[in-house]
Amino acid sequence: MRLYGARLEDKLKEVWLPVVANVHCAKMYGMIHNVPVRHYHLCAGSLNDGGSGTCIGDSGGPLQCNMKDGRWYLAGVTSFGSGCAKPGFPDVFTRITYYLPWIKQKMRAF
Numbered sequence: 279m280r281l282y283g284a285r286l287e288d289k290l291k292e293v294w295l296p297v298v299a300n301v302h303c304a305k306m307y308g309m310i311h312n313v314p315v316r317h318y319h320l321c322a323g324s325l326n327d328g329g330s331g332t333c334i335g336d337s338g339g340p341l342q343c344n345m346k347d348g349r350w351y352l353a354g355v356t357s358f359g360s361g362c363a364k365p366g367f368p369d370v371f372t373r374i375t376y377y378l379p380w381i382k383q384k385m386r387a388f
Contacts, residue, residue, distance in 0.1 A: 293330040295322040295341075297353075298368040306367055311360060318376040320354040321368040328365030332356050341371045 303321035307313040315321065322341055323331045332339065341354035354371025361367070374381075 295331060295369070296324065297322050297343075298325060303368050303370065307360070307370070310367075313358075315370060318373050319357065320371045320373040322354070322371065323359075323363065323368030325366060325368065328363050328367075331363035332359050332369040333362035341369075 298321040300315055300317070300319060300321055302325060303319070304315035306325075307315050320341065336356045337358075339356040340352055341356065342350045343353040344350055352374050354373055357370050357372050359367060359369040363369075
């Protein structure tokens with residue numbers, strides 16, 4: 279399948295990404311692209327290497343974290359990045375905990 283000239287994968291993939299402090303992420307995106315990283319964002323990926331991370335068509339995909347007790351939880355939703363796993367630019371996700379009160383409020387209706 280193709281989207282905007284890029285080939286989309288037929289099978290889901292996964293990658294382990296380290297969480298990066300927003301201050302480092304904001305510095306990189308602000309310096310180069312003048313894009314703000316806000317408190318409702320969560321950054322994950324390598325500050326040095328690159329090669330693994332989100333790419334075209336991944337928006338809306340999950341960032342999951344493994345708890346010490348073995349349970350997984352949804353930590354973020356893919357928002358944006360600087361190309362496909364570009365070195366020095368972690369991927370930026372919407373931080374679920376920021377919106378959790380709103381999510382819980384809306385879920386009460388069900």
